Amino acid sequence: MEMRLLADDPDEIGVVARWLYDEWGTLAPGRSLETAHEKVRQCFGGDELPLTIVCALDGVLVGTAGIDTADMATHPELTPWMVSVYVAQAHRRKGIGSALCRRIEDEFQRLGVQTAYLFTPDQEPLYARLGWKAMSREDYHGESVVIMCLDLE
DSSP states (O other): EEEEGGGGHHHHHHHHHHHHHHHHHHSTTTHHHHHHHHHHHHHHOSSSSEEEEEEETTEEEEEEEEEEEEOOTTTTTSOOOEEEEOOOOGTSSSSSSHHHHHHHHHHHHTOSSEEEEEESSSHHHHHHEEEEEEEEEEEEEEEEEEEEEEOOO
């Protein structure tokens, strides 16, 4: 399993944008595949936020995860966020999602983050196993989600 910054492999922007749009397009009202593509392009990463990590097996992209300064318009006071953890359907339940989350946690620590946030409509058990704690539950764009945090101190 190889993980790298999307900035090191910009030819994969289209794949990542399609995944994220297909998976969560309903949580971003007004977003099109084109705007998803632009959002991914803006999240290349490096030494500053936002950043995107991609995961490949045998040279084939199988997953992605990122960090952004904001993710929920209803909570601008919370920052930064682990965002867009996605594993291609054929590669799920193989530990790739957990590995992506651990890589993002390493990035948070590299950046000196003390507390990180995420929200999820359906993956609370996964994140809880990785040490994330539920903070609140709410309706977000018509979907029930849980907001979680991770103490990195």
